[in-house]
Amino acid sequence: MIEIENLSKSFTLHNQGGAVIPVMAGAHLRVEPGECVALTGQSGAGKSTLMRMIYGNYLAASGSIRIGGVDVATVTPRDIIRLRRETLGYVSQYLRVVPRVPTRTVVAEPLLALGKPEGEAHARAEELLTMLNIPERLWSLSPTTFSGGEQQRVNIARGFAHEYPAMLLDEPTASLDARNRDVVLSLIEGAKARGAAIIGIFHDEGARNQVCDRVVDVTGFTPKAAA
Amino acid sequence: MTMHDVSLDQPLFRVEGLTKRYGKRIGCADVSFDLWPGEVLGIVGESGSGKSTLLGCLAGHMQADEGKILYRGRNTLTMPEPERRVLSRTEWAFVHQNPRDGLRMGVSAGGNVGERLMAIGARNYGDIRETAADWLGRVEIAGERIDDRPRQFSGGMQQRLQIARNLVTSPRLVFMDEPTGGLDVSVQARLLDLLRGLVRDMGLSVIIVTHDLAVARLLADRLMVMKDGHVIEHGLTDQVLDDPQAAYTQLLVSSVLQV
Numbered sequence: 001m002i003e004i005e006n007l008s009k010s011f012t013l014h015n016q017g018g019a020v021i022p023v024m025a026g027a028h029l030r031v032e033p034g035e036c037v038a039l040t041g042q043s044g045a046g047k048s049t050l051m052r053m054i055y056g057n058y059l060a061a062s063g064s065i066r067i068g069g070v071d072v073a074t075v076t077p078r079d080i081i082r083l084r085r086e087t088l089g090y091v092s093q094y095l096r097v098v099p100r101v102p103t104r105t106v107v108a109e110p111l112l113a114l115g116k117p118e119g120e121a122h123a124r125a126e127e128l129l130t131m132l133n134i135p136e137r138l139w140s141l142s143p144t145t146f147s148g149g150e151q152q153r154v155n156i157a158r159g160f161a162h163e164y165p166a167m168l169l170d171e172p173t174a175s176l177d178a179r180n181r182d183v184v185l186s187l188i189e190g191a192k193a194r195g196a197a198i199i200g201i202f203h204d205e206g207a208r209n210q211v212c213d214r215v216v217d218v219t220g221f222t223p224k225a226a227a
Numbered sequence: 228m229t230m231h232d233v234s235l236d237q238p239l240f241r242v243e244g245l246t247k248r249y250g251k252r253i254g255c256a257d258v259s260f261d262l263w264p265g266e267v268l269g270i271v272g273e274s275g276s277g278k279s280t281l282l283g284c285l286a287g288h289m290q291a292d293e294g295k296i297l298y299r300g301r302n303t304l305t306m307p308e309p310e311r312r313v314l315s316r317t318e319w320a321f322v323h324q325n326p327r328d329g330l331r332m333g334v335s336a337g338g339n340v341g342e343r344l345m346a347i348g349a350r351n352y353g354d355i356r357e358t359a360a361d362w363l364g365r366v367e368i369a370g371e372r373i374d375d376r377p378r379q380f381s382g383g384m385q386q387r388l389q390i391a392r393n394l395v396t397s398p399r400l401v402f403m404d405e406p407t408g409g410l411d412v413s414v415q416a417r418l419l420d421l422l423r424g425l426v427r428d429m430g431l432s433v434i435i436v437t438h439d440l441a442v443a444r445l446l447a448d449r450l451m452v453m454k455d456g457h458v459i460e461h462g463l464t465d466q467v468l469d470d471p472q473a474a475y476t477q478l479l480v481s482s483v484l485q486v
Contacts, residue, residue: 014474015481056463058470077449077463078263098423098445099416112427 001166001197002031002054007063007073008223009046009053023049027063027221029199033165036188036198038212041219047201050218051168054199055090056080067166085113089164093171095143095155103129103146103154104139110162121161128157131183149175160187167191169200173207185211237299239264239432240285240400245294247284253456254280258294260451260461264399267426267433269447269464271440271479277456278436279404285434286321286402287311298400316346320393324405326385330377330392336363337373339392347396362391366421383414387421394425403435407442419445440483444468452476 007027013019024046031037039047052058053072054065060073070083084090089110097106104125105112111121129139132153138146143154156172169188173181181204188211191198202208208215238261247254255277262268270278283289285296287303296303298318303311315321323329330339340359341349349355360370366387368380377385386406393401406422407415423446426433437443443450443464450467452460452475460473471477 011470012472014477052469057465059462059466059472077466078266080463081266081448096444098420099413100420 001033001068002029002199003064003066004029004054005064005066007050007053007065007221008061009049009058010061010223022223024053024218024221025223027218029216031166031197031199033195033197034192035214036192036200036212038208038215039199039201040215040217046218046221048170050221051090051170051199051201055084055088055168085110087165089159089162089167091156091159091167091169091172093152093174095151095158097143099144100142102140103134103143106143106154107157107161110158114162124161125157128160129154131187132157133180133183149177149180152176153180156184156187160191163191163194163196165196167196167198169198169202171201171203173202173204181207238262238297239299240434241295241297242285243295243297245281245284245291245296247280247289247291253277254289255284255453255456258451258458260458262400262432262434264432265426265430266449267435267447269443269450270434270436270453271438271443271450272453273438273479276453278453280456281453282402282404282434282436286319287315288321316343317396318399320396320398320401322386322389322393322401322403322406324408326377326382326389329389330385332377335374335376336368336380336388339377339388340395343392343395358395359391362395363388365425366391367417381414383410383418386410386414386418390418390421390425394429394431397429399432401431401433403433405437405439406435407437407439415442422446440468440480452479 005028007024009024010020010022013021027050039050041047049058053060056072063073065072067083068087070079072080104122107125107128108121111124112118126139134150134153143151146154152175172184176184185207188198200212240262243259245258246256258281260268270281272278280289284291291304298314334342337356337359340362341355344355344358360373363370363373368384368387377388380388407418410418419442425431435446447464450462450464451458452467452473454475460467460471460476467476468480471480
């Protein structure tokens with residue numbers, strides 16, 4: 001489902017003397033449907049960079065990132081928008097929403113974007129919010145004023161609203177209590193069971209061991225010349 | 228979602244090599260892009276970068292010197308003026324930064340919206356008033372304000388009224404020039420929320436000029452960055468903002484406190 005070959009990345013800092021910083025070289029990774037792969041490596045090793053490249057958020061310098069036949073490294077923005085809408089989900093660490101939009105709608109948005117009827121989208125959103133223990137009295141409020149943990153759970157609910165065939169999870173269990181952590185792990189297991197290919201970053205070792213089938217250390221993708 | 232008969236596999240709007248000069252100075256030069264149904268394209272850059280000139284040329288408010296603007300395959304630069312005017316009244320809409328430029332200040336709120344319907348042939352007073360009232364509701368203006376003049380409205384309300392006036396005829400393509408400029412942050416958020424919902428529900432294509440990168444991030448699917456009349460970077464919105472390639476875009480993004 002996800003196939004990465006010979007991927008490299010460097011940043012050119014034009015306003016800092018044109019410094020070129022190579023951050024990744026020769027990255028390769030393959031994730032089958034129903035498989036969950038954890039990225040590991042020290043802070044700064046490039047886990048998030050790799051995730052962002054897979055999502056099309058960072059441009060690849062060379063190589064390919066194929067997701068269900070679409071090469072993110074070379075397709076047009078329009079194709080990436082479609083891929084993100086239909087195929088590739090991303091649960092980031094931070095919730096980024098238009099202030100004032102009610103939580104229920106924030107969670108339902110991925111389904112509404114796919115043209116699902118409002119009733120159906122809202123019902124699914126409510127189901128997820130209930131599972132993640134967001135009290136019903138908060139559903140009509142914007143999540144921008146919620147606590148960090150609540151925002152993260154809203155973010156997770158949103159990420160799991162549509163059944164994406166491929167998913168990227170950036171620290172999905174960070175800052176969650178035991179009860180909610182278990183809910184998130186069961187959501188991940190459910191996604192695997194329906195055949196989703198998942199790549200995740202988990203600092204929580206217990207969580208990683210429970211849901212991941214393999215571990216890939218991104219330190220192996222660090223360019224040799226990099227200081 | 229109403230998509231009319233527009234094919235989703237063809238660009239709604241295609242611009243090729245568009246150039247506008249002011250004497251020897253360049254307004255905008257060699258701009259090319261495609262816009263697809265349901266897509267929001269943001270044009271960002273500092274004042275004087277040529278983004279408003281470009282928008283003006285695209286919308287037909289200014290005459291371009293070179294290039295092509297194809298709307299559903301027809302070149303709007305060579306189309307007879309009456310035909311182009313019909314287009315701007317029906318399938319196109321333009322939301323000005325200053326609501327006073329897009330509203331008739333001496334006409335009631337309901338009249339501002341209804342007038343657009345009459346311009347495309349609506350004649351039944353009851354229907355027109357009902358549609359106008361429905362649209363005021365959609366942009367969150369209380370029904371009891373229907374007979375008030377825009378002068379009595381706050382800036383945010385005037386802007387929402389301008390949007391209602393523009394969208395009541397169900398256009399396909401909307402040009403927006405800094406629609407949230409000059410509004411309080413809380414009012415901006417409300418407007419952004421409203422615009423996003425309308426874009427999604429009506430399947431609108433939008434070209435929005437803004438200098439506010441936060442607005443661009445929340446509203447635009449794709450971004451074009453302009454400097455000195457040229458497009459210097461073009462791509463997926465979050466990619467351009469998070470991994471800018473051009474020196475100028477890097478400077479622009481890093482100059483913002485937080486996007």
